[in-house]
Amino acid sequence: xxxxxxxxxxxxxxxxxxxxxxxxxxxxxxxxxxxxxxxxxxxxxxxxxxxxxxxxxxxxxxxxxxxxxxxxxxxxxxxxxxxxxxxxxxxxxxxxxxxxxxxxxxxxxxxxxxxxxxxxxxxxxxxxxxxxxxxxxxxxxxxxxxxxxxxxxxxxxxxxxxxxxxxxxxxxxxxxxxxxxxxxxxxxxxxxxxxxxxxxxxxxxxxxxxxxxxxxxxxxxxxxxxxxxxxxxxxxxxxxxxxxxxxxxxxxxxxxxxxxxxxxxxx
Numbered sequence: 001x002x003x004x005x006x007x008x009x010x011x012x013x014x015x016x017x018x019x020x021x022x023x024x025x026x027x028x029x030x031x032x033x034x035x036x037x038x039x040x041x042x043x044x045x046x047x048x049x050x051x052x053x054x055x056x057x058x059x060x061x062x063x064x065x066x067x068x069x070x071x072x073x074x075x076x077x078x079x080x081x082x083x084x085x086x087x088x089x090x091x092x093x094x095x096x097x098x099x100x101x102x103x104x105x106x107x108x109x110x111x112x113x114x115x116x117x118x119x120x121x122x123x124x125x126x127x128x129x130x131x132x133x134x135x136x137x138x139x140x141x142x143x144x145x146x147x148x149x150x151x152x153x154x155x156x157x158x159x160x161x162x163x164x165x166x167x168x169x170x171x172x173x174x175x176x177x178x179x180x181x182x183x184x185x186x187x188x189x190x191x192x193x194x195x196x197x198x199x200x201x202x203x204x205x206x207x208x209x210x211x212x213x214x215x216x217x218x219x220x221x222x223x224x225x226x227x228x229x230x231x232x233x234x235x236x237x238x239x240x241x242x243x244x245x246x247x248x249x250x251x252x253x254x255x256x257x258x259x260x261x262x263x264x265x266x267x
Contacts, residue, residue, distance in 0.1 A: 036176050037216045037266030041223065048085035049251050049258040051230065053078075057102035057111065057142060057186060058238040060249065061124070064088070065240055065258075068102035068111050075099030077111050077120075077127065082249075085258065091127040093120065101142030101186055103149060105163045112139030112151065119166070133166045141187035141196065145209070150194060152187055156180035158194065158212070172212040174205065181205060181214060188239035190248070197237050204239065204250075216266055220250065223259055230254050 056075075057068030065080040075097055078090035093099050098114040108130060109122045115138055121130045141152040148169060149161040157171045174181045174196070183199040193215070194207040204218040220236055229235075231254070238251040238258075251258040 036214055039216050039218050039266050040264040041218065041220055041261045042264060043223065043259050044247075044262055045260040047082055047258045047260070049255055050080075050085060050087070051254055051256040054233070054253045055186075055238040055251055055255070056100045056253075058240040058249070058251065059102065059104055059143070059188065060240040060242045060247075061104055065249065066102060066104070066109065067238070068099050070099045070114065070253075072096060072098050075113075077102060077109065077122065079127075082258070089127060091122070100139045101151070103142040103144050105144055105149065110142065110149065110163075112142050114138055114140070135161075135166065135168075140185050140199075143187040143189045143194065145189050150187055150189070150209070152184040152196065154183050154185070154199070156182055156184065158184065158187075158196075158207075158209075172209065174207055174212045174214065176205070176214040176217075186237050186239055188241050190239075190241045191243075195239050195241075197239065199237070200235050202236050204236075218263060220261075223250070223261075224252065224255055224257060228256055 054070045055067060056070040059066050065082055067078050067080050069076045073095040075093040076090050078087045081088055097116050100112045100114050102109060102111040104124060107124050109124045110119055112119045117134050119133050123130055138153045139151060140154050143150050149163050151159045151161060156174045158174060159171055160169045162169055174184060185197040185199040188195045194209050196205045196207055198205060202221040205214045206216045208215055234252060234254040236252045240249040247260055249258060249260050
């Protein structure tokens with residue numbers, strides 16, 4: 001190859017590489033999200049759920065669901081019979097508080113609030129107030145592992161808190177293929193992962209708690225028909241897990257049904 005041909009070939013190669021790079025940079029954000037595996041679901045059982053419950057937090061303990069509901073003047077923490085949806089025990093939050101996520105820690109139940117920067121620590125059996133604590137910013141979802149509480153605040157960051165002092169220990173930024181995932185809401189710890197509702201969507205993110213990386217999406221589109229959603233606020237929000245029987249429950253704000261589901265293989 002003569003020098004002129006060699007120079008022309010090198011120029012064409014570089015031009016192709018630059019064009020490829022430009023095309024990659026121009027890819028829409030949805031392309032990156034598509035690289036994360038997506039799982040579907042199968043409904044195992046459907047149970048009654050209070051359609052007036054503005055569900056903000058949910059967890060399973062000793063055969064019952066514990067549910068935190070929101071809205072000022074209507075916020076409650078309640079113990080619910082799964083099969084019937086019957087509320088067997090409840091306590092109301094003061095009317096100025098907007099209840100959010102709840103979680104268990106030992107013999108205590110912890111409930112956070114949206115904008116009031118206040119959490120309530122109750123006795124799990126009696127629902128009697130044990131103490132309060134404060135935290136900066138908003139509170140959305142709450143769960144725990146065997147060492148820490150995990151809290152969401154609507155941002156892509158999850159806060160890990162000391163369950164006794166409630167001091168923040170660290171944060172993890174949640175990403176899907178390098179892009180931050182905003183509006184993380186209700187949380188549940190499931191077999192070493194964090195499951196997080198993404199507000200105003202029918203998707204749950206499965207999150208690696210060490211890296212913050214979304215390992216899969218759970219697509220629950222269609223689980224509750226649109227004609228059973230009372231208004232725009234009736235969105236998916238509520239995850240509970242029974243580790244002994246490996247049962248996964250989901251519901252939403254103002255939903256008339258609670259679902260036990262099995263996840264299908266990623267597609």
